[in-house]
Amino acid sequence: MQLWDFAALTYYRVLDRFSGSLNRLAVDTLGLAPGEAVLDIGCGTGSLIPELVKAVGPRGRVVAMDSSARMVAVARKRAENAEVRLADACDTDHGAGQFDAAVALGAFSAMPDVPAAIANAADALRPGGRLFVFDVRLTKNTRTTRLLRAAYRAIAGFSGADVVSELRTVFDRVEPVFAVEGETTTVVMAWKVMDTATRWACTPCRPAG
Numbered sequence: 001m002q003l004w005d006f007a008a009l010t011y012y013r014v015l016d017r018f019s020g021s022l023n024r025l026a027v028d029t030l031g032l033a034p035g036e037a038v039l040d041i042g043c044g045t046g047s048l049i050p051e052l053v054k055a056v057g058p059r060g061r062v063v064a065m066d067s068s069a070r071m072v073a074v075a076r077k078r079a080e081n082a083e084v085r086l087a088d089a090c091d092t093d094h095g096a097g098q099f100d101a102a103v104a105l106g107a108f109s110a111m112p113d114v115p116a117a118i119a120n121a122a123d124a125l126r127p128g129g130r131l132f133v134f135d136v137r138l139t140k141n142t143r144t145t146r147l148l149r150a151a152y153r154a155i156a157g158f159s160g161a162d163v164v165s166e167l168r169t170v171f172d173r174v175e176p177v178f179a180v181e182g183e184t185t186t187v188v189m190a191w192k193v194m195d196t197a198t199r200w201a202c203t204p205c206r207p208a209g
């Protein structure tokens with residue numbers, strides 16, 4: 001049995017009950033409007049899905065996805081008015097430009113190919129679309145961080161990728177929602193550039209001509 005299938009059958013049954021504050025933060029920060037389309041990447045047991053469905057209303061669209069069959073099975077039970085896909089976010093075309101917003105809670109760092117998963121997320125967003133990310137960030141070279149990196153690698157196959165740096169290679173604007181003490185965790189919003197003209201118009205060093 002895979003790690004995340006095991007998690008879906010065991011400790012996620014408890015974690016699920018306590019995810020409310022983070023879920024609300026994600027929905028509020030994204031500022032979802034009725035009628036919007038939103039993608040939940042690495043949705044786990046789908047505790048965020050009902051909040052997303054409520055936020056985008058009956059004219060909106062919620063798609064959630066995860067690579068663990070057990071997670072998807074649990075998520076589908078609570079996915080009224082949402083579609084839950086079984087897929088690998090590192091190797092999936094979510095649908096180019098189909099989403100106004102996306103969210104990844106504790107998900108990217110758990111994936112084997114973080115750059116590919118982030119590139120696929122960006123591709124799924126329309127120009128101007130936004131992505132809310134909550135994740136671990138183990139970049140410091142302290143003893144604690146080295147231990148955390150080793151533990152996460154052993155438990156969940158952590159690749160060592162820095163989610164924030166990877167977001168910055170794809171998204172033009174990546175901003176912390178708030179600073180986290182110790183910086184072992186990150187909460188950020190990333191925006192996909194509107195178009196090339198807007199990008200240059202916003203950049204101080206716009207080239208002449």
Ligand SMILES: C[S@@+](CC[C@H](N)C(=O)[O-])C[C@H]1O[C@@H](n2cnc3c(N)ncnc32)[C@H](O)[C@@H]1O
Nearest residue numbers: 004042043044066067068088089105106110111
């Ligand atoms: C820490 S859990 C977070 C789940 C959920 N977002 C939450 O907040 O409860 C990480 C999730 O990422 C999923 N995952 C790991 N690798 C994945 C991949 N390559 N593609 C899609 N999902 C993946 C796992 O199955 C697991 O459900």
